[in-house]
Amino acid sequence: MTSLPWIDPDHLWFPPAEEALDEPDGLLALGGDLSTERLILAYRNGIFPWYSDDQPILWWSPDPRCVLFPDEIHISRSLRRTLNSGRFRVTADRDFASVIRLCASTRDEGTWITDDMTRSYTRLHQQGVAHSIEVWNPAGELVGGMYGLAIGECFFGESMFSLETNASKVLMVHLACQLALWGYRIMDCQVESSHLLKMGARSIPRSEFLSILRAGVDRSPSHGSWQIQWRWPGAGGKHE
Structure with missing residues (x-):
């Protein structure tokens, strides 16, 4: 070092x-x-x-860099049944504080989300750069979430948690479909995992990733506030 x-x-x-x-x-x-x-x-x-x-x-x-191109989200038959059931409600920017807290506290292997990190990303949220996506069960409990940064036409996912089966998958589908509708070029997933790969993410050379960023971070996506509630059906996505 x-x-x-x-x-x-x-x-x-x-x-x-x-x-x-x-x-x-x-x-x-x-x-x-x-x-x-x-x-x-x-x-x-x-x-x-x-x-x-x-x-x-x-x-x-x-x-390489693990990324998800929004229109490549993969929706299995079983996940589509979960989406069609309407069990989960998905929102954005409703409870950033709880999302980042649960991302830090629910990881069995410990967390890199230090107090300093929490304060810094909260400031980014207050500036309208960092956003949270929340998943709620029928009882109104927060059972899944993600936070990340939106810069130009690029979304940078930072961390995600899930307390109920399929909550994180439902989140990924809703987010990817909304990003596609808004014209986002890419969702950065940083490092690959089996969960992300099953959802349609793939690893690309860093050089390709940087080229996409250079083309997208200075452009303005066609949408307004993130304080919305997303409803299935979404737009696009591969399915079996």
């Missing part, structure tokens, strides 16, 4: 994402701060923070 660039908190910059290490995959720099300006600059350039309380801030840009 000593050979990695150290980010001065008083200097708003990052080395090019292409300079990230191969091992560990994507580690680019350390230091800096979690100001809203630095976080926005990071995401615009395909970089995100990921570290623990006992570490300095670590900045990453893995290669």
